[in-house]
Amino acid sequence: MHPRVAREKRIIEIMITNFCLDVHKRFEICSDCQELLNYTEKRLLTCPFIENKPVCVNCEIHCYNKNQQDKIKLVMRTVGSKMIYTNPLDTL
Numbered sequence: 001m002h003p004r005v006a007r008e009k010r011i012i013e014i015m016i017t018n019f020c021l022d023v024h025k026r027f028e029i030c031s032d033c034q035e036l037l038n039y040t041e042k043r044l045l046t047c048p049f050i051e052n053k054p055v056c057v058n059c060e061i062h063c064y065n066k067n068q069q070d071k072i073k074l075v076m077r078t079v080g081s082k083m084i085y086t087n088p089l090d091t092l
């Protein structure tokens with residue numbers, strides 16, 4: 001796995017888990033969020049821009065389907081700003 005993909009995968013995993021904890025009030029990630037996580041990981045692994053890719057949500061090809069794209073944007077909005085202080089998002 002490419003290091004960029006591994007890093008983005010890890011960050012998305014943290015974001016979705018935090019989102020579920022915060023918004024869905026679960027102790028463990030719920031099936032909806034798990035599905036979103038599986039989906040984003042699958043998209044990451046098949047991304048054609050591995051070597052020089054933008055963060056998936058900013059990616060121009062929008063390989064996410066509309067429904068999942070809306071969900072991941074909501075996750076980014078909800079937990080993204082908090083995470084700037086605890087995670088090196090600037091290195092993405």
Ligand SMILES: [Zn+2]
Binds near residue numbers: 019020026030033034
């Ligand atoms: Zn959830």
